[in-house]
Amino acid sequence: MKICFIGDSNSIHTKRWYKFFRKEGYSIDIISWNKDPEIPQKNMHNIPFNFILRIKYLRAIFILIWSIRRIHKINPNLIHIHMISNYGWACLFIKNIPIIVSIGGYDILIRAKVSRIHFFLSKLLLKKADGVTTSSKFIKSELIEKFYIKEEKIKYFSWGIDFKLFSSIPAEERKNNKIKYNIPEDYIVLFHNRYFPAAKYKILFDSIKNLNDIYSEFVLILVKGVSVDKDWLKAKRYVENLGIGDKVIFIDKFVSQGKMSQLLSFSDIYINILTHDQRGLSILEAMAAGCIPAVNNLPVYHEFIKNEINGIIFDSEEPEPISKKIYWIIKNLSELKSKFRKYNYVYIRENDDKGKNEYIMKELYMEVLG
Structure with a gap:
Protein backbone atom coordinates (compact mmCIF):
# COMPACT_ATOMS: atom_id res chain seq x y z
CA MET A 1 0.00 0.00 0.00
CA LYS A 2 1.54 3.30 -1.12
CA ILE A 3 0.48 6.57 0.51
CA CYS A 4 1.52 10.07 -0.60
CA PHE A 5 1.63 12.76 2.08
CA ILE A 6 1.57 16.41 1.03
CA GLY A 7 2.74 18.72 3.82
CA ASP A 8 5.63 20.15 5.80
CA SER A 9 8.11 17.35 6.49
CA ASN A 10 9.54 19.41 9.39
CA SER A 11 6.17 19.33 11.14
CA ILE A 12 6.07 17.08 14.18
CA HIS A 13 2.59 15.99 13.06
CA THR A 14 3.71 14.95 9.56
CA LYS A 15 6.68 13.04 10.97
CA ARG A 16 4.51 11.35 13.53
CA TRP A 17 2.02 10.06 10.91
CA TYR A 18 4.92 9.01 8.69
CA LYS A 19 6.42 6.90 11.48
CA PHE A 20 3.08 5.40 12.48
CA PHE A 21 2.07 4.26 9.00
CA ARG A 22 5.59 3.01 8.23
CA LYS A 23 5.31 0.89 11.39
CA GLU A 24 1.96 -0.37 10.12
CA GLY A 25 3.64 -1.57 6.92
CA TYR A 26 2.69 1.22 4.50
CA SER A 27 5.02 2.71 1.90
CA ILE A 28 5.04 6.50 2.44
CA ASP A 29 6.26 9.23 0.08
CA ILE A 30 6.18 12.90 1.12
CA ILE A 31 5.87 15.92 -1.15
CA SER A 32 7.19 18.86 0.85
CA TRP A 33 8.81 22.28 0.64
CA ASN A 34 11.23 21.24 3.41
CA LYS A 35 13.71 18.45 4.03
CA ASP A 36 13.98 16.57 7.30
CA PRO A 37 16.87 14.34 8.45
CA GLU A 38 14.49 11.92 10.19
CA ILE A 39 12.89 10.97 6.87
CA PRO A 40 14.95 8.98 4.30
CA GLN A 41 15.68 10.98 1.16
CA LYS A 42 14.31 8.19 -1.03
CA ASN A 43 10.87 8.95 0.44
CA MET A 44 11.20 12.74 0.12
CA HIS A 45 10.11 14.77 -2.89
CA ASN A 46 11.24 18.36 -2.44
CA ILE A 47 10.11 21.08 -4.77
CA PRO A 48 13.13 22.36 -6.73
CA PHE A 49 12.55 26.07 -6.18
CA ASN A 50 13.74 28.22 -9.02
CA PHE A 51 14.51 31.53 -7.39
CA ILE A 52 14.22 33.27 -10.75
CA LEU A 53 10.47 32.78 -10.33
CA ARG A 54 10.04 35.56 -7.82
CA ILE A 55 6.62 36.60 -9.11
CA LYS A 56 4.09 35.05 -6.75
CA TYR A 57 1.62 33.77 -9.34
CA LEU A 58 4.31 32.32 -11.61
CA ARG A 59 5.76 30.50 -8.61
CA ALA A 60 2.31 29.15 -7.70
CA ILE A 61 1.79 27.81 -11.25
CA PHE A 62 5.26 26.22 -11.19
CA ILE A 63 4.50 24.51 -7.86
CA LEU A 64 1.14 23.29 -9.16
CA ILE A 65 2.56 21.74 -12.35
CA TRP A 66 5.53 20.18 -10.54
CA SER A 67 3.27 18.68 -7.84
CA ILE A 68 0.86 17.16 -10.39
CA ARG A 69 3.73 15.51 -12.26
CA ARG A 70 5.30 14.23 -9.06
CA ILE A 71 2.04 12.69 -7.83
CA HIS A 72 1.66 10.87 -11.15
CA LYS A 73 5.25 9.60 -10.82
CA ILE A 74 4.67 8.32 -7.26
CA ASN A 75 1.34 6.77 -8.35
CA PRO A 76 0.00 6.26 -4.80
CA ASN A 77 -3.07 4.33 -3.68
CA LEU A 78 -4.12 7.29 -1.50
CA ILE A 79 -3.14 10.95 -1.00
CA HIS A 80 -3.21 12.54 2.47
CA ILE A 81 -2.92 16.34 2.52
CA HIS A 82 -1.67 17.74 5.84
CA MET A 83 -2.95 21.33 5.86
CA ILE A 84 -4.24 22.94 2.66
CA SER A 85 -1.62 24.81 0.62
CA ASN A 86 -0.57 25.48 -2.99
CA TYR A 87 0.85 21.95 -3.08
CA GLY A 88 -2.42 20.35 -2.04
CA TRP A 89 -4.36 22.21 -4.72
CA ALA A 90 -2.57 20.02 -7.28
CA CYS A 91 -4.98 17.26 -6.22
CA LEU A 92 -7.80 19.16 -7.93
CA PHE A 93 -6.29 17.83 -11.17
CA ILE A 94 -5.71 14.26 -9.98
CA LYS A 95 -8.22 11.59 -10.94
CA ASN A 96 -8.96 8.11 -9.58
CA ILE A 97 -6.88 8.45 -6.40
CA PRO A 98 -8.72 8.84 -3.06
CA ILE A 99 -7.86 12.01 -1.13
CA ILE A 100 -7.95 12.79 2.61
CA VAL A 101 -7.46 16.36 3.87
CA SER A 102 -6.39 17.06 7.45
CA ILE A 103 -7.15 20.65 8.44
CA GLY A 104 -4.33 22.54 10.11
CA GLY A 105 -6.33 25.53 11.38
CA TYR A 106 -4.39 28.38 9.80
CA ASP A 107 -5.41 27.16 6.34
CA ILE A 108 -9.15 27.74 6.78
CA LEU A 109 -9.34 30.07 9.79
CA ILE A 110 -6.85 32.67 8.54
CA ARG A 111 -5.69 32.20 4.93
CA ALA A 112 -9.15 31.40 3.58
CA LYS A 113 -10.48 34.61 5.17
CA VAL A 114 -7.84 36.94 3.76
CA SER A 115 -7.55 35.38 0.30
CA ARG A 116 -10.54 34.77 -1.96
CA ILE A 117 -8.42 32.54 -4.17
CA HIS A 118 -7.37 30.41 -1.19
CA PHE A 119 -10.99 30.17 -0.04
CA PHE A 120 -12.29 29.22 -3.48
CA LEU A 121 -9.61 26.59 -4.21
CA SER A 122 -9.80 25.19 -0.66
CA LYS A 123 -13.57 24.85 -1.00
CA LEU A 124 -13.17 22.94 -4.28
CA LEU A 125 -10.52 20.68 -2.75
CA LEU A 126 -12.61 19.92 0.36
CA LYS A 127 -15.62 19.06 -1.80
CA LYS A 128 -13.48 16.78 -3.97
CA ALA A 129 -11.86 15.04 -0.96
CA ASP A 130 -13.10 11.59 0.06
CA GLY A 131 -12.53 12.38 3.74
CA VAL A 132 -11.71 15.43 5.88
CA THR A 133 -10.24 15.26 9.39
CA THR A 134 -10.13 17.84 12.17
CA SER A 135 -9.44 17.69 15.88
CA SER A 136 -11.74 20.62 16.67
CA LYS A 137 -15.54 20.80 16.90
CA PHE A 138 -15.30 24.52 16.15
CA ILE A 139 -13.40 23.91 12.91
CA LYS A 140 -15.83 21.15 12.00
CA SER A 141 -18.68 23.66 12.29
CA GLU A 142 -16.71 26.15 10.15
CA LEU A 143 -16.28 23.50 7.46
CA ILE A 144 -20.00 22.82 7.43
CA GLU A 145 -21.23 26.43 7.64
CA LYS A 146 -18.61 28.31 5.58
CA PHE A 147 -17.40 25.67 3.10
CA TYR A 148 -20.65 23.68 2.85
CA ILE A 149 -18.94 20.35 3.48
CA LYS A 150 -21.31 17.50 4.32
CA GLU A 151 -21.05 16.49 7.96
CA GLU A 152 -20.77 12.79 7.14
CA LYS A 153 -17.55 13.47 5.22
CA ILE A 154 -15.83 15.06 8.26
CA LYS A 155 -14.04 12.88 10.80
CA TYR A 156 -13.62 14.65 14.13
CA PHE A 157 -11.11 13.14 16.57
CA SER A 158 -8.10 14.14 18.61
CA TRP A 159 -4.83 13.03 17.07
CA GLY A 160 -3.63 12.45 20.62
CA ILE A 161 -0.29 12.78 22.40
CA ASP A 162 2.29 10.37 23.82
Whole structure:
Protein backbone atom coordinates (compact mmCIF):
# COMPACT_ATOMS: atom_id res chain seq x y z
CA MET A 1 0.00 0.00 0.00
CA LYS A 2 1.54 3.30 -1.12
CA ILE A 3 0.48 6.57 0.51
CA CYS A 4 1.52 10.07 -0.60
CA PHE A 5 1.63 12.76 2.08
CA ILE A 6 1.57 16.41 1.03
CA GLY A 7 2.74 18.72 3.82
CA ASP A 8 5.63 20.15 5.80
CA SER A 9 8.11 17.35 6.49
CA ASN A 10 9.54 19.41 9.39
CA SER A 11 6.17 19.33 11.14
CA ILE A 12 6.07 17.08 14.18
CA HIS A 13 2.59 15.99 13.06
CA THR A 14 3.71 14.95 9.56
CA LYS A 15 6.68 13.04 10.97
CA ARG A 16 4.51 11.35 13.53
CA TRP A 17 2.02 10.06 10.91
CA TYR A 18 4.92 9.01 8.69
CA LYS A 19 6.42 6.90 11.48
CA PHE A 20 3.08 5.40 12.48
CA PHE A 21 2.07 4.26 9.00
CA ARG A 22 5.59 3.01 8.23
CA LYS A 23 5.31 0.89 11.39
CA GLU A 24 1.96 -0.37 10.12
CA GLY A 25 3.64 -1.57 6.92
CA TYR A 26 2.69 1.22 4.50
CA SER A 27 5.02 2.71 1.90
CA ILE A 28 5.04 6.50 2.44
CA ASP A 29 6.26 9.23 0.08
CA ILE A 30 6.18 12.90 1.12
CA ILE A 31 5.87 15.92 -1.15
CA SER A 32 7.19 18.86 0.85
CA TRP A 33 8.81 22.28 0.64
CA ASN A 34 11.23 21.24 3.41
CA LYS A 35 13.71 18.45 4.03
CA ASP A 36 13.98 16.57 7.30
CA PRO A 37 16.87 14.34 8.45
CA GLU A 38 14.49 11.92 10.19
CA ILE A 39 12.89 10.97 6.87
CA PRO A 40 14.95 8.98 4.30
CA GLN A 41 15.68 10.98 1.16
CA LYS A 42 14.31 8.19 -1.03
CA ASN A 43 10.87 8.95 0.44
CA MET A 44 11.20 12.74 0.12
CA HIS A 45 10.11 14.77 -2.89
CA ASN A 46 11.24 18.36 -2.44
CA ILE A 47 10.11 21.08 -4.77
CA PRO A 48 13.13 22.36 -6.73
CA PHE A 49 12.55 26.07 -6.18
CA ASN A 50 13.74 28.22 -9.02
CA PHE A 51 14.51 31.53 -7.39
CA ILE A 52 14.22 33.27 -10.75
CA LEU A 53 10.47 32.78 -10.33
CA ARG A 54 10.04 35.56 -7.82
CA ILE A 55 6.62 36.60 -9.11
CA LYS A 56 4.09 35.05 -6.75
CA TYR A 57 1.62 33.77 -9.34
CA LEU A 58 4.31 32.32 -11.61
CA ARG A 59 5.76 30.50 -8.61
CA ALA A 60 2.31 29.15 -7.70
CA ILE A 61 1.79 27.81 -11.25
CA PHE A 62 5.26 26.22 -11.19
CA ILE A 63 4.50 24.51 -7.86
CA LEU A 64 1.14 23.29 -9.16
CA ILE A 65 2.56 21.74 -12.35
CA TRP A 66 5.53 20.18 -10.54
CA SER A 67 3.27 18.68 -7.84
CA ILE A 68 0.86 17.16 -10.39
CA ARG A 69 3.73 15.51 -12.26
CA ARG A 70 5.30 14.23 -9.06
CA ILE A 71 2.04 12.69 -7.83
CA HIS A 72 1.66 10.87 -11.15
CA LYS A 73 5.25 9.60 -10.82
CA ILE A 74 4.67 8.32 -7.26
CA ASN A 75 1.34 6.77 -8.35
CA PRO A 76 0.00 6.26 -4.80
CA ASN A 77 -3.07 4.33 -3.68
CA LEU A 78 -4.12 7.29 -1.50
CA ILE A 79 -3.14 10.95 -1.00
CA HIS A 80 -3.21 12.54 2.47
CA ILE A 81 -2.92 16.34 2.52
CA HIS A 82 -1.67 17.74 5.84
CA MET A 83 -2.95 21.33 5.86
CA ILE A 84 -4.24 22.94 2.66
CA SER A 85 -1.62 24.81 0.62
CA ASN A 86 -0.57 25.48 -2.99
CA TYR A 87 0.85 21.95 -3.08
CA GLY A 88 -2.42 20.35 -2.04
CA TRP A 89 -4.36 22.21 -4.72
CA ALA A 90 -2.57 20.02 -7.28
CA CYS A 91 -4.98 17.26 -6.22
CA LEU A 92 -7.80 19.16 -7.93
CA PHE A 93 -6.29 17.83 -11.17
CA ILE A 94 -5.71 14.26 -9.98
CA LYS A 95 -8.22 11.59 -10.94
CA ASN A 96 -8.96 8.11 -9.58
CA ILE A 97 -6.88 8.45 -6.40
CA PRO A 98 -8.72 8.84 -3.06
CA ILE A 99 -7.86 12.01 -1.13
CA ILE A 100 -7.95 12.79 2.61
CA VAL A 101 -7.46 16.36 3.87
CA SER A 102 -6.39 17.06 7.45
CA ILE A 103 -7.15 20.65 8.44
CA GLY A 104 -4.33 22.54 10.11
CA GLY A 105 -6.33 25.53 11.38
CA TYR A 106 -4.39 28.38 9.80
CA ASP A 107 -5.41 27.16 6.34
CA ILE A 108 -9.15 27.74 6.78
CA LEU A 109 -9.34 30.07 9.79
CA ILE A 110 -6.85 32.67 8.54
CA ARG A 111 -5.69 32.20 4.93
CA ALA A 112 -9.15 31.40 3.58
CA LYS A 113 -10.48 34.61 5.17
CA VAL A 114 -7.84 36.94 3.76
CA SER A 115 -7.55 35.38 0.30
CA ARG A 116 -10.54 34.77 -1.96
CA ILE A 117 -8.42 32.54 -4.17
CA HIS A 118 -7.37 30.41 -1.19
CA PHE A 119 -10.99 30.17 -0.04
CA PHE A 120 -12.29 29.22 -3.48
CA LEU A 121 -9.61 26.59 -4.21
CA SER A 122 -9.80 25.19 -0.66
CA LYS A 123 -13.57 24.85 -1.00
CA LEU A 124 -13.17 22.94 -4.28
CA LEU A 125 -10.52 20.68 -2.75
CA LEU A 126 -12.61 19.92 0.36
CA LYS A 127 -15.62 19.06 -1.80
CA LYS A 128 -13.48 16.78 -3.97
CA ALA A 129 -11.86 15.04 -0.96
CA ASP A 130 -13.10 11.59 0.06
CA GLY A 131 -12.53 12.38 3.74
CA VAL A 132 -11.71 15.43 5.88
CA THR A 133 -10.24 15.26 9.39
CA THR A 134 -10.13 17.84 12.17
CA SER A 135 -9.44 17.69 15.88
CA SER A 136 -11.74 20.62 16.67
CA LYS A 137 -15.54 20.80 16.90
CA PHE A 138 -15.30 24.52 16.15
CA ILE A 139 -13.40 23.91 12.91
CA LYS A 140 -15.83 21.15 12.00
CA SER A 141 -18.68 23.66 12.29
CA GLU A 142 -16.71 26.15 10.15
CA LEU A 143 -16.28 23.50 7.46
CA ILE A 144 -20.00 22.82 7.43
CA GLU A 145 -21.23 26.43 7.64
CA LYS A 146 -18.61 28.31 5.58
CA PHE A 147 -17.40 25.67 3.10
CA TYR A 148 -20.65 23.68 2.85
CA ILE A 149 -18.94 20.35 3.48
CA LYS A 150 -21.31 17.50 4.32
CA GLU A 151 -21.05 16.49 7.96
CA GLU A 152 -20.77 12.79 7.14
CA LYS A 153 -17.55 13.47 5.22
CA ILE A 154 -15.83 15.06 8.26
CA LYS A 155 -14.04 12.88 10.80
CA TYR A 156 -13.62 14.65 14.13
CA PHE A 157 -11.11 13.14 16.57
CA SER A 158 -8.10 14.14 18.61
CA TRP A 159 -4.83 13.03 17.07
CA GLY A 160 -3.63 12.45 20.62
CA ILE A 161 -0.29 12.78 22.40
CA ASP A 162 2.29 10.37 23.82
CA PHE A 163 0.56 10.28 27.19
CA LYS A 164 3.06 7.96 28.88
CA LEU A 165 6.07 10.06 27.82
CA PHE A 166 4.68 13.32 29.22
CA SER A 167 2.90 12.06 32.34
CA SER A 168 5.38 9.68 33.92
CA ILE A 169 8.56 11.65 34.74
CA PRO A 170 9.63 11.01 38.38
CA ALA A 171 9.94 13.95 40.81
CA GLU A 172 13.72 13.57 41.15
CA GLU A 173 14.19 13.71 37.39
CA ARG A 174 12.00 16.83 37.22
CA LYS A 175 14.27 18.49 39.79
CA ASN A 176 17.44 17.50 37.90
CA ASN A 177 16.02 18.78 34.61
CA LYS A 178 15.50 22.20 36.20
CA ILE A 179 19.08 22.26 37.46
CA LYS A 180 20.35 21.63 33.90
CA TYR A 181 19.04 25.05 32.89
CA ASN A 182 20.51 26.81 35.94
CA ILE A 183 17.07 27.83 37.16
CA PRO A 184 16.83 28.44 40.93
CA GLU A 185 14.79 25.76 42.65
CA ASP A 186 12.20 28.19 44.02
CA TYR A 187 11.66 30.00 40.70
CA ILE A 188 8.34 29.67 38.89
CA VAL A 189 8.80 28.46 35.30
CA LEU A 190 6.52 29.80 32.57
CA PHE A 191 6.64 27.98 29.25
CA HIS A 192 5.64 28.60 25.64
CA ASN A 193 6.64 26.32 22.74
CA ARG A 194 4.44 27.50 19.90
CA TYR A 195 6.47 30.50 18.81
CA PHE A 196 5.61 31.40 15.23
CA PRO A 197 3.94 34.38 13.48
CA ALA A 198 0.49 33.37 14.78
CA ALA A 199 1.76 33.86 18.33
CA LYS A 200 0.87 37.26 19.74
CA TYR A 201 4.36 37.60 21.11
CA LYS A 202 4.19 41.34 21.88
CA ILE A 203 1.22 40.74 24.17
CA LEU A 204 3.10 37.86 25.80
CA PHE A 205 6.30 39.85 26.38
CA ASP A 206 4.51 42.99 27.54
CA SER A 207 2.66 40.80 30.04
CA ILE A 208 5.98 39.35 31.25
CA LYS A 209 7.34 42.89 31.66
CA ASN A 210 4.31 43.84 33.79
CA LEU A 211 4.62 40.65 35.83
CA ASN A 212 8.29 41.37 36.51
CA ASP A 213 7.29 44.70 38.07
CA ILE A 214 5.26 42.93 40.78
CA TYR A 215 6.96 39.53 41.05
CA SER A 216 10.49 38.69 39.96
CA GLU A 217 11.15 35.06 40.93
CA PHE A 218 10.23 33.48 37.61
CA VAL A 219 11.60 32.76 34.15
CA LEU A 220 9.92 32.23 30.78
CA ILE A 221 11.22 29.47 28.50
CA LEU A 222 10.46 30.07 24.83
CA VAL A 223 11.02 27.41 22.16
CA LYS A 224 11.49 28.52 18.57
CA GLY A 225 9.15 25.96 17.01
CA VAL A 226 8.43 26.71 13.34
CA SER A 227 9.25 30.41 13.52
CA VAL A 228 11.30 31.82 10.66
CA ASP A 229 14.63 33.35 11.69
CA LYS A 230 13.64 36.98 11.11
CA ASP A 231 10.60 36.67 13.41
CA TRP A 232 12.69 34.92 16.05
CA LEU A 233 15.29 37.71 15.95
CA LYS A 234 12.52 40.33 16.22
CA ALA A 235 11.29 38.60 19.36
CA LYS A 236 14.77 38.63 20.90
CA ARG A 237 15.23 42.33 20.13
CA TYR A 238 11.82 43.14 21.55
CA VAL A 239 12.65 41.35 24.79
CA GLU A 240 15.97 43.18 25.09
CA ASN A 241 14.31 46.55 24.43
CA LEU A 242 11.82 45.84 27.22
CA GLY A 243 14.72 45.18 29.59
CA ILE A 244 13.61 41.63 30.47
CA GLY A 245 16.41 39.71 28.75
CA ASP A 246 17.26 37.96 32.01
CA LYS A 247 13.68 36.71 32.32
CA VAL A 248 13.45 34.87 29.00
CA ILE A 249 15.35 31.74 27.97
CA PHE A 250 15.32 31.36 24.18
CA ILE A 251 15.79 27.81 22.89
CA ASP A 252 16.92 28.20 19.29
CA LYS A 253 17.07 24.59 18.12
CA PHE A 254 14.39 22.08 17.22
CA VAL A 255 13.22 20.26 20.32
CA SER A 256 12.42 16.55 20.12
CA GLN A 257 9.48 15.01 21.96
CA GLY A 258 11.84 13.56 24.57
CA LYS A 259 13.47 16.94 25.17
CA MET A 260 10.07 18.63 25.26
CA SER A 261 8.89 16.25 27.98
CA GLN A 262 11.97 17.20 30.04
CA LEU A 263 11.28 20.93 29.65
CA LEU A 264 7.62 20.54 30.58
CA SER A 265 8.48 18.31 33.54
CA PHE A 266 9.75 21.28 35.58
CA SER A 267 7.52 23.98 34.07
CA ASP A 268 4.65 25.33 36.16
CA ILE A 269 2.48 27.39 33.80
CA TYR A 270 2.04 26.87 30.06
CA ILE A 271 1.07 30.16 28.41
CA ASN A 272 -0.57 30.17 24.99
CA ILE A 273 -1.71 33.36 23.22
CA LEU A 274 -2.42 32.61 19.55
CA THR A 275 -4.56 33.95 16.72
CA HIS A 276 -5.86 30.47 15.88
CA ASP A 277 -5.38 26.82 16.78
CA GLN A 278 -6.86 23.34 16.53
CA ARG A 279 -7.10 21.08 19.55
CA GLY A 280 -3.68 22.28 20.64
CA LEU A 281 -1.56 19.14 21.08
CA SER A 282 1.22 21.20 22.67
CA ILE A 283 -1.21 22.35 25.34
CA LEU A 284 -2.36 18.77 25.94
CA GLU A 285 1.27 17.68 26.35
CA ALA A 286 1.78 20.40 28.95
CA MET A 287 -1.40 19.37 30.75
CA ALA A 288 -0.27 15.72 30.82
CA ALA A 289 3.05 16.86 32.29
CA GLY A 290 1.23 18.62 35.14
CA CYS A 291 1.51 22.23 33.95
CA ILE A 292 -1.29 24.72 34.42
CA PRO A 293 -2.56 25.71 30.95
CA ALA A 294 -3.24 29.46 30.68
CA VAL A 295 -4.65 30.30 27.25
CA ASN A 296 -6.46 33.07 25.40
CA ASN A 297 -10.15 32.94 24.69
CA LEU A 298 -10.32 30.96 21.42
CA PRO A 299 -13.47 28.85 20.83
CA VAL A 300 -11.41 25.70 20.32
CA TYR A 301 -9.87 25.87 23.80
CA HIS A 302 -13.27 25.71 25.45
CA GLU A 303 -13.59 22.20 23.99
CA PHE A 304 -11.03 20.80 26.43
CA ILE A 305 -10.36 23.49 29.03
CA LYS A 306 -12.92 24.56 31.63
CA ASN A 307 -11.90 27.82 33.26
CA GLU A 308 -10.58 27.26 36.81
CA ILE A 309 -11.60 23.58 36.60
CA ASN A 310 -8.63 22.20 34.66
CA GLY A 311 -6.99 25.37 33.35
CA ILE A 312 -7.19 29.13 33.00
CA ILE A 313 -8.73 31.03 30.08
CA PHE A 314 -7.74 34.69 29.95
CA ASP A 315 -10.75 37.00 29.67
CA SER A 316 -8.65 39.73 28.06
CA GLU A 317 -5.80 40.01 25.59
CA GLU A 318 -4.38 43.14 27.17
CA PRO A 319 -0.98 42.75 28.88
CA GLU A 320 -2.03 44.22 32.25
CA PRO A 321 -4.96 41.85 33.01
CA ILE A 322 -2.95 38.90 31.65
CA SER A 323 -0.03 39.68 33.96
CA LYS A 324 -2.38 40.06 36.92
CA LYS A 325 -3.97 36.70 36.14
CA ILE A 326 -0.54 35.02 35.89
CA TYR A 327 0.37 36.56 39.25
CA TRP A 328 -2.89 35.20 40.72
CA ILE A 329 -1.98 31.73 39.38
CA ILE A 330 1.46 31.98 40.97
CA LYS A 331 0.01 32.96 44.35
CA ASN A 332 -2.34 29.94 44.20
CA LEU A 333 0.06 27.63 42.36
CA SER A 334 0.16 24.64 44.69
CA GLU A 335 -3.61 24.37 45.04
CA LEU A 336 -4.29 24.88 41.33
CA LYS A 337 -1.61 22.43 40.14
CA SER A 338 -2.91 19.70 42.43
CA LYS A 339 -6.53 20.25 41.38
CA PHE A 340 -5.86 20.58 37.64
CA ARG A 341 -3.39 17.70 37.45
CA LYS A 342 -5.86 15.16 38.84
CA TYR A 343 -8.53 16.24 36.37
CA ASN A 344 -6.21 16.46 33.35
CA TYR A 345 -4.50 13.12 33.98
CA VAL A 346 -7.81 11.26 33.71
CA TYR A 347 -9.20 13.43 30.89
CA ILE A 348 -6.18 13.14 28.59
CA ARG A 349 -5.68 9.43 29.25
CA GLU A 350 -9.29 8.80 28.18
CA ASN A 351 -9.53 11.26 25.26
CA ASP A 352 -6.10 12.13 23.90
CA ASP A 353 -3.82 9.08 24.08
CA LYS A 354 -2.30 8.72 20.62
CA GLY A 355 -1.75 4.99 21.17
CA LYS A 356 -5.50 4.58 20.70
CA ASN A 357 -6.35 7.52 18.45
CA GLU A 358 -3.82 6.84 15.69
CA TYR A 359 -5.82 3.80 14.63
CA ILE A 360 -8.85 6.02 13.92
CA MET A 361 -6.88 7.50 11.01
CA LYS A 362 -5.96 4.01 9.80
CA GLU A 363 -9.64 3.04 9.89
CA LEU A 364 -10.43 6.12 7.77
CA TYR A 365 -7.81 5.03 5.22
CA MET A 366 -9.45 1.61 4.99
CA GLU A 367 -12.89 3.19 4.69
CA VAL A 368 -11.84 5.55 1.89
CA LEU A 369 -9.99 2.81 0.02
CA GLY A 370 -13.00 0.54 0.29
